[in-house]
Amino acid sequence: ANQIVRMPEAGDRTAWNHLLETMTEAWTSQNGQRCPPRVFDGDAVPLLDEAPGFLSLKRDADGVTPIALLGDAIDVTARSAAIALPRTPGRNLAVLGTACAEARSILDSAARSLARQHEPGTARFSVGWFDRAPHPGATTLTEVLPPDTRWVGQDDLVELLRETTQALKAGETTPHFLLLYAVDAASQHLAVRAPQGTGHEMLRKVLAFGPEQGTHVLGWWRSVARLRDDLGGITARFDAIGSWVALNVHGGDLSPLSPAGPPTWYPRPWRALFFDRGTHRGAEVIVPYRETT
Numbered sequence: 001a002n003q004i005v006r007m008p009e010a011g012d013r014t015a016w017n018h019l020l021e022t023m024t025e026a027w028t029s030q031n032g033q034r035c036p037p038r039v040f041d042g043d044a045v046p047l048l049d050e051a052p053g054f055l056s057l058k059r060d061a062d063g064v065t066p067i068a069l070l071g072d073a074i075d076v077t078a079r080s081a082a083i084a085l086p087r088t089p090g091r092n093l094a095v096l097g098t099a100c101a102e103a104r105s106i107l108d109s110a111a112r113s114l115a116r117q118h119e120p121g122t123a124r125f126s127v128g129w130f131d132r133a134p135h136p137g138a139t140t141l142t143e144v145l146p147p148d149t150r151w152v153g154q155d156d157l158v159e160l161l162r163e164t165t166q167a168l169k170a171g172e173t174t175p176h177f178l179l180l181y182a183v184d185a186a187s188q189h190l191a192v193r194a195p196q197g198t199g200h201e202m203l204r205k206v207l208a209f210g211p212e213q214g215t216h217v218l219g220w221w222r223s224v225a226r227l228r229d230d231l232g233g234i235t236a237r238f239d240a241i242g243s244w245v246a247l248n249v250h251g252g253d254l255s256p257l258s259p260a261g262p263p264t265w266y267p268r269p270w271r272a273l274f275f276d277r278g279t280h281r282g283a284e285v286i287v288p289y290r291e292t293t
Contacts, residue, residue, distance in 0.1 A: 157186050
């Protein structure tokens, strides 16, 4: 209630853990009728498996729009930052920055939360890894995604996009989630022209027309400039990117993506700036979930 409270031993983590245990016991004695206690520790990186938002996800609830969890919101209550993926234009996600661990964790969290909401066979998952360094958590991610998940590298990306655009043209409406890591690393492959067009042109078609048919791209680009290049260059529009998460990207670089102008943002490890055109008036700071390895 906007009152200043002075706590003894405020810097003692052991004392705080004891206080949290006491609070939890008191809450449990109330039969869960009160909100569970929360102590936000800015030095701790949260785990997706322990997030209430993740634990509450259910499989194939009729009429429920799938959501992708991205990180922990900085709030007095435990809340996950998430994007909803309805069948409407622009419901794609761009993760921006060169902070590899954080970027991987955000896309991994999105993939795992989406998989948790779909029975095997009711949705398609395609995972593309284009960074030169191996994905340290790929084995764990393989275990939680459906068995028919398609894994592609740089040489296979254009073929994936070609098949996806053909499926969209044929009216395919089965949910399809394309999780693309370090998309800009595959730009040379995307630039090659084929009879159906370049990979860049196919990517733009999937971004523009896919969400209405249940096909969504959740991709990581290592800079805003590289995202703009893949979308068409200096004159490119960002309408197809309805949500974005910025890592070690300065606020001024985010101006093209922020309708309210450049956000005040100072990058730092294990923090991200999250904006969703469908729900936000301004961007919010979140804490990416710890990467599972």
